[in-house]
Amino acid sequence: MAMIFQDVVFYVLAAILVFAGLRVITARNPVHAALFLVLAFFTAAGIWLLLEAEFLAIALVMVYVGAVMVLFLFVVMMLDINLEQLRKNFWDAIIPALIVGGLIFAEMVMILVSKKFGGLVPATHDANYSNTAALGNLLYTDYVLPFEIAAVVLLVAIVAAIALTLRRRANAKRIDPADQIHVKRADRIRMVNMPVEKDAPVEGEKT
Amino acid sequence: MMTDLLNMLQQFFGPLWPVVWGLAKIIAIIAPLMIGVAYLTLFERKVIGFMQVRIGPNRVGYYGLLQPIADGVKLLFKEIILPTAANKFLFLLAPVLVFAPALAAWAVIPFDLNLVLADIDAGLLYILAMTSIGVYGVIIAGWASNSKYAFLGSLRSAAQIVSYEIAMGFALVGVLMCANSLNLGQIVQGQAGGFWHWYFIPLFPLFIVYFISAVAETNRAPFDVAEGESEIVAGFHVEYSGMAFAVFFLAEYANMILVATLAATMFLGGWLSPLPSLLPDSFLWLALKITVMLFFVIWLRATFPRYRYDQIMRLGWKVFIPVTLVWIVVVGAMMQTRWAYLFH
Numbered sequence: 398m399a400m401i402f403q404d405v406v407f408y409v410l411a412a413i414l415v416f417a418g419l420r421v422i423t424a425r426n427p428v429h430a431a432l433f434l435v436l437a438f439f440t441a442a443g444i445w446l447l448l449e450a451e452f453l454a455i456a457l458v459m460v461y462v463g464a465v466m467v468l469f470l471f472v473v474m475m476l477d478i479n480l481e482q483l484r485k486n487f488w489d490a491i492i493p494a495l496i497v498g499g500l501i502f503a504e505m506v507m508i509l510v511s512k513k514f515g516g517l518v519p520a521t522h523d524a525n526y527s528n529t530a531a532l533g534n535l536l537y538t539d540y541v542l543p544f545e546i547a548a549v550v551l552l553v554a555i556v557a558a559i560a561l562t563l564r565r566r567a568n569a570k571r572i573d574p575a576d577q578i579h580v581k582r583a584d585r586i587r588m589v590n591m592p593v594e595k596d597a598p599v600e601g602e603k604t
Numbered sequence: 605m606m607t608d609l610l611n612m613l614q615q616f617f618g619p620l621w622p623v624v625w626g627l628a629k630i631i632a633i634i635a636p637l638m639i640g641v642a643y644l645t646l647f648e649r650k651v652i653g654f655m656q657v658r659i660g661p662n663r664v665g666y667y668g669l670l671q672p673i674a675d676g677v678k679l680l681f682k683e684i685i686l687p688t689a690a691n692k693f694l695f696l697l698a699p700v701l702v703f704a705p706a707l708a709a710w711a712v713i714p715f716d717l718n719l720v721l722a723d724i725d726a727g728l729l730y731i732l733a734m735t736s737i738g739v740y741g742v743i744i745a746g747w748a749s750n751s752k753y754a755f756l757g758s759l760r761s762a763a764q765i766v767s768y769e770i771a772m773g774f775a776l777v778g779v780l781m782c783a784n785s786l787n788l789g790q791i792v793q794g795q796a797g798g799f800w801h802w803y804f805i806p807l808f809p810l811f812i813v814y815f816i817s818a819v820a821e822t823n824r825a826p827f828d829v830a831e832g833e834s835e836i837v838a839g840f841h842v843e844y845s846g847m848a849f850a851v852f853f854l855a856e857y858a859n860m861i862l863v864a865t866l867a868a869t870m871f872l873g874g875w876l877s878p879l880p881s882l883l884p885d886s887f888l889w890l891a892l893k894i895t896v897m898l899f900f901v902i903w904l905r906a907t908f909p910r911y912r913y914d915q916i917m918r919l920g921w922k923v924f925i926p927v928t929l930v931w932i933v934v935v936g937a938m939m940q941t942r943w944a945y946l947f948h
Binding site: 428432435451452455456458459462463464467468470471474475527528529574 | 694724725726729730732733736737739740743744747755758759762763765766769786915918
């Protein structure tokens with residue numbers, strides 16, 4: 398019963414994932430394509446949950462759905478894309494696309510049919526097993542060096558990205574926040590004592 | 605008596621029982637939450653009214669107590685206008701996408717010892733993931749409306765939420781270092797033994813960063829540039845009317861209650877009593893702590909003018925993230941010394 402239920406969930410998620418993946422490349426509007434990619438990530442996270450990889454599944458939602466795709470959408474929405482122009486030379490790229498796609502397909506088949514992969518069912522654990530703790534133990538003991546190297550690579554990428562995009566424009570107006578905070582009332586307003594210019598109207602006189 | 609009734613129902617529903625029982629529990633969480641959202645709007649209007657030396661709503665029902673219901677009924681009967689150039693499907697999907705994560709996150713919130721819908725190990729991560737999905741509704745709403753103001757609002761919101769999520773995540777890293785767990789129930793139990801064991805004391809800078817980031821994440825004043833009435837009319841929901849608008853409104857308040865609950869759970873001991881030797885632990889403590897946190901959020905709105913957009917970005921990136929990074933190192937270093945007991 399439980400197994401059948403999991404199978405049903407898997408096939409439903411897989412169907413949604415394949416559909417979303419196809420729509421990513423076939424949707425005419427780039428914003429729709431990006432949104433289908435979000436759906437694909439989310440569904441993939443669901444499949445990972447079925448494999449009891451809850452940390453990875455939630456991290457996928459947090460990082461890719463919650464941050465990367467938000468920024469991606471941000472950019473895609475800002476671009477002024479002419480759909481006609483974009484699709485004009487679409488079929489010219491068919492030969493390289495077929496080569497790349499065919500290679501990826503062949504690689505996938507090679508992995509999927511290999512004996513190490515086929516029939517490998519992940520071990521089930523009891524409810525007390527903490528996926529997160531197990532992953533942390535591995536990352537900070539056996540794989541500490543690759544993990545740290547990956548972190549350094551990411552840091553270099555961050556620094557490089559900032560260095561590439563940071564331009565100091567000569568005529569840009571900047572405000573020093575410290576100056577703003579330390580501003581006193583006397584810097585901004587001047588109290589002026591003005592005498593009353595007009596006397597009160599006298600009885601019977603037209604104003 | 606109670607178990608007899610449950611057994612009878614279990615036999616009646618047979619194999620469908622887990623589904624029925626799960627739905628019953630979900631309704632038991634969401635129904636009070638919706639009432640809480642409705643009365644939070646009244647609470648906010650009353651509190652801000654008193655702070656500004658006004659009376660606030662007092663016409664509908666005794667003391668204005670029926671005002672939220674009157675507002676809801678009014679919005680329900682209003683027409684939902686679809687802009688002609690809008691993307692209809694996404695336009696109507698957006699409010700749902702804002703609202704659903706705000707409700708889904710409640711699945712892992714513990715209300716009392718073992719009183720939780722889904723007692724999952726990675727509860728804290730799940731909450732972070734769910735709250736980060738909510739931004740899609742805002743972005744899609746702004747884009748699908750096909751209006752410049754709405755689009756500007758959604759871009760502001762996207763940048764702001766992505767920025768503050770980092771500070772918020774780092775603030776929660778401190779909590780999980782202290783609690784040694786990502787499970788919200790275990791985080792609360794790690795704070796047992798009186799209010800001086802609650803994490804807001806050793807993690808005070810993180811508590812402040814979390815609270816302000818949470819206000820920013822929910823797009824509340826003084827961080828409400830995504831709505832920014834004075835600049836971009838109503839931001840991302842400018843084209844929405846009737847019930848579609850009401851769903852945005854409900855989601856904002858549901859999110860407020862959610863972040864207040866998270867602050868109460870992770871820094872203020874959840875359902876634990878401040879003086880366990882005198883007063884028993886109870887759900888009422890959690891409710892009281894949530895109310896206090898919500899009062900602070902409302903107080904902020906009544907007090908501060910709206911931040912300028914660049915000031916928001918500066919606060920998030922140049923103040924909060926360094927503060928959290930430094931304090932995480934402090935906590936980690938202190939845990940290796942003989943003062944480690946302060947951080948558990």
